[in-house]
Amino acid sequence: MDLILEYRSQLVTGTVMTIQLALASLVIAVAFGLLGAWAKLSGSRVARRLALGYTTIVRGIPDLVLIMLVFYGGQVTLNAIGDATGLWGYIEISQFVAGAGTIGVIFGAYFTETFRGAIMAIPRGQIEAGISCGMPRQLIFRHIIWPQMVRYALPGFTNNWLVQLKTTALVSVIGLQDLVYNAFTAGRSTGQLFTFMAAAFVIYLALTGLSDIAFRALNRHYSRGVERA
Template sequence: METLHTVLGPLSFGQGGWGDDLLKGALLTLQLALCSMIVGLLLGLLLAGAKLSSSHLLRWPASAYTLFIRGVPEFLILLIVFFGSDRLLNWAATSLGLEAGYEVPKFLAAVIGLSIIFAAYACEIFRGAYLAVPTGQIEAGAAIGLTARQVFFRIRFPQLWRFAIPGLGNLWMVVLKDTSLAAVIALNELLRVAKLGGETETNPLLFFTAAGVIYLLMTSISDVGRASLEARARRGVAGA
């Protein structure tokens, strides 16, 4: 028991322990992932609408955006956003005759970077879900006199979410783990706290293992939630 206490001591709560810091890091990780998901979903919907548009002026930029984001390392995108947002903000301030020296908050920069990444993949999920709705149902809605707006909100949109939930659930898992990339900009999310704790206590294996367990717990709970949402969305569907 004495040996076990010696090994797990640094992970204890209260003064001298890192348990509180790890939980705070996990909470920040969840907040970062949730904010990135909300912004990314909204941007992804707009991009999907643009890619489905008949206008080249909308479709081509949206296609170029998704091609660029999916072809560039996510780590690099986060660095570009972090350093580029500072320069853009100071350039705007200088243009308005204000003093430079502003810094974009690290959390905001991380949300923007992850949202940009999330949106590119969410766009393809929404686009595929939109096209997955049977055309016969759309034609039937128009045949009984529904307007295009009514067809969209009563027939296509509810089913779009049903088709999109599995892909979005998997994408949430990816974003939840990708929050660890924010450690590079010194944001105290879970992985950075584990790194700092491991270096301070000269026991990195213990802290990284603890972080891995917390990540596993969060993703496991998320997977249960995804399965529940998917089952709820498929209620009343034949063969579900």
Template sequence: MENVIAYSPFLMKGVTVTIALSVCSILLAVALGLLGAAGKLSERLWVQRIAGIYITIVRGIPDLVVMLLLYFGGQVLLNQIGALTGLWTYFELNQFVAGVIAIGFIFGAYMSETFRGAYMSIPVGMIEAGVSVGMTRITLFRRVIWPQLVRYALPGFTNNWLTLMKTTALVSVIGLEDIVYNGFAAGRATREPFTFMLIALFVYLVLTILSDTGLRALERRYTRGVQRGV
């Protein structure tokens, strides 16, 4: 217990990094997901194909492989570009930024399918009614499409968010000091790895419970007054 107390600031730093990484990654994933869904729903065939290739490739490659490729391969690519253009001599990709890009890129593909499915669940008559009363595209999206999109996407979004939080543990392999990395380092230093991994487990469990509770409350708010099927 003394070791846990002594390393508590170190562990809290890891918790902060994990939360920040999760939030930044989900924001990027949502942005890419909306773009991917718009691409899949586009009337232009080439746009559909680009979005389809992105979704298919990402969902077919292990998350760890994507992260390692982006972190190590991305640095090599950027340094080669710098050497060719003369714009910079050496570029080192920040571990936090690499983690956000990798996780956001991965879950952007899953979010694309979540948003596409949610959009297709919106009754066509609601959109047609908005058009018939003269709504502009922005007004139609803000007043009709977005509220319905959120309602239908929330269950899938919740699952993706909970999975994304657990996926952040992969950043420990590239040296980012998240709760897993710091917990393992503290366990190795004190020769109590089991104790500190239990703490990391507890942290993820608490974050999952809080997230699930909050998102389910949000889902109830958006589905208020909506009759559910039995």
């Protein structure tokens, strides 16, 4: 316990970095998920095929492979294109940008299916009723589609978020000083690797527990009226 207290600042810094990485990648994942769901439900065959290709490829490649591919190969590719075209100079991709972007794109594929299924669960008659009443698309989305989509998507969304939060541990292999990286460094320097990995275990468990409580509250909010009915 004394070792944990001695290295508490390092663990706190790593925990904050993990939370920042998880939230940044969540924003990207939700954006890609909504865009992918729209593409799969659109009337455009090209959009549907692009969305299908995106979800198929991303879900078929291991997360760690994609992270390392983007971090090590993406920077080389961008700089090669810049040298060849003269459009930009040297670009350096940071560990945070590579990690957040890659994890966001990966889980965007999973959120695509979550949002698509939630939208398809909404009774079509409600949307048609809104159209017949002369409601513009923005109003239909805000008052009919969005509240019900959130309620239907929350179970899958919660599961994806919890997996995504744990997936952030993979960025430690590219040198980002997150919770796992800092815990491993402290454990290796003190010879007490198990102690610090156990501390990381407890912190991740606390983060997932708090997330579960928050999503349960959100689910109760969007299920008001439905549960009473």
